[in-house]
Amino acid sequence: MVDIFFSDLDNTLIYSHNRKIRGEKVVAEYLKGREQSFMTRKTYDFLIESDWLNLVPVTTRTESQYRRINCIGNFNIKYAIVCNGGKLLINGIEDNSWTEETVGATLNQIKELEDATELLKALCGRSEIHRPEIYMSYVSAENPYILCEKLKSLIKGGNVYTEHDRRKVYLFAAAVNKGNAVRRFKQVFGINKTVAAGDDIMDIPMLNEADYALATDKIFDKIDTPVKKRLSGEIISDQICMDLEKMYNSVKIIGVSKND
Numbered sequence: 001m002v003d004i005f006f007s008d009l010d011n012t013l014i015y016s017h018n019r020k021i022r023g024e025k026v027v028a029e030y031l032k033g034r035e036q037s038f039m040t041r042k043t044y045d046f047l048i049e050s051d052w053l054n055l056v057p058v059t060t061r062t063e064s065q066y067r068r069i070n071c072i073g074n075f076n077i078k079y080a081i082v083c084n085g086g087k088l089l090i091n092g093i094e095d096n097s098w099t100e101e102t103v104g105a106t107l108n109q110i111k112e113l114e115d116a117t118e119l120l121k122a123l124c125g126r127s128e129i130h131r132p133e134i135y136m137s138y139v140s141a142e143n144p145y146i147l148c149e150k151l152k153s154l155i156k157g158g159n160v161y162t163e164h165d166r167r168k169v170y171l172f173a174a175a176v177n178k179g180n181a182v183r184r185f186k187q188v189f190g191i192n193k194t195v196a197a198g199d200d201i202m203d204i205p206m207l208n209e210a211d212y213a214l215a216t217d218k219i220f221d222k223i224d225t226p227v228k229k230r231l232s233g234e235i236i237s238d239q240i241c242m243d244l245e246k247m248y249n250s251v252k253i254i255g256v257s258k259n260d
Helices: 041-049 063-067 070-074 096-124 144-154 178-189 201-207 237-250
Strands: 004-007 025-031 034-040 055-057 079-082 087-090 130-133 136-140 160-164 168-173 194-198 212-216 227-231
Touching (some): 063 087, 079 178, 087 096, 096 144, 096 160, 096 168, 096 178, 160 201, 194 237, 201 212, 227 237
Parallel strands (some): 212 227
Antiparallel strands (some): 079 087, 160 168
């Protein structure tokens, strides 16, 4: 039985160039030739050296946005869940059966998503919204929280939900969330013990599916996993690495040797 560490990426393991990282850091991503995001050197080295760790990124990033993270290939990552759970990559290749299941689960939700997308267009005054997959759309915003709250007040029915991060407002078909994705992954691959780490509202469903959750102050009280730990501060990745190593050395619940 192979145990898994499910982790959000942005603001959990990697950080925007706008965030201040003390000490040495490693470029994680380039966008149009410019340094876009970073990892702390300590986190980068930990992920390189910990061959016992089975990291599965679970990110809201689209497939193309995920592929921009140039250092991912250095971490021996076999599985990655992108598009907020809608798509699974295995060794960098889309798993078509996973995608087909996602699309099938969202077919009766797409009309409401399209209606909600039109509302989002009207609220932000833009004619074009990003629609990378049939089950999700998003737009950049100066104040994502205010725009998201306005949108929530207008959405009717339960087949669509909206959330935001520091820069964007998202719309998803209800069946697409990180918790459903983790549940599906565990069923497909026969996973037992799991650890998850995240920093924001969209990570809560994922964290609630784990046996052990590492969560920021912002969402900690909303997590109801059997065991959880609070992460403090703006840069939490080094704390996560320390906790993972302690767990591995004490009870070895989160990984197996590559030779097992």
